[in-house]
Amino acid sequence: MSPRLSLFLPRELAHDPIPLSLLRATCGADIGGKQWHELIQTLDQGDFPQTRLLRQLKQQGFTGPVTLQCYGVQGGRKQNLERSINALRKTIAAVSPS
Numbered sequence: 833m834s835p836r837l838s839l840f841l842p843r844e845l846a847h848d849p850i851p852l853s854l855l856r857a858t859c860g861a862d863i864g865g866k867q868w869h870e871l872i873q874t875l876d877q878g879d880f881p882q883t884r885l886l887r888q889l890k891q892q893g894f895t896g897p898v899t900l901q902c903y904g905v906q907g908g909r910k911q912n913l914e915r916s917i918n919a920l921r922k923t924i925a926a927v928s929p930s
Contacts, residue, residue, distance in 0.1 A: 854897075857900070858880075859905075860880060868904055872903065883927060886924070887927050
């Protein structure tokens with residue numbers, strides 16, 4: 833099981849311990865989104881704070897993989913993946929110590 837973190841934003845960012853699991857999944861998302869295209873987006877889309885999320889996972893000692901939820905995202909698969917990888921690289925750079 834991999835809870836999609838973008839669907840649990842209020843709880844996850846309220847400093848509650850994240851339940852233990854082997855991996856996490858995330859995606860670009862609009863906070864408060866209700867429809868698929870608002871909840872499942874490329875990582876460079878939406879207002880879900882990926883940097884804040886990765887910092888919290890790091891602070892809580894999570895060392896497992898974080899996967900990308902991309903099922904049903906509109907657009908070309910290759911372009912979507914490139915956009916998400918580029919956004920993830922920027923997010924990791926922002927979270928990593930200098």
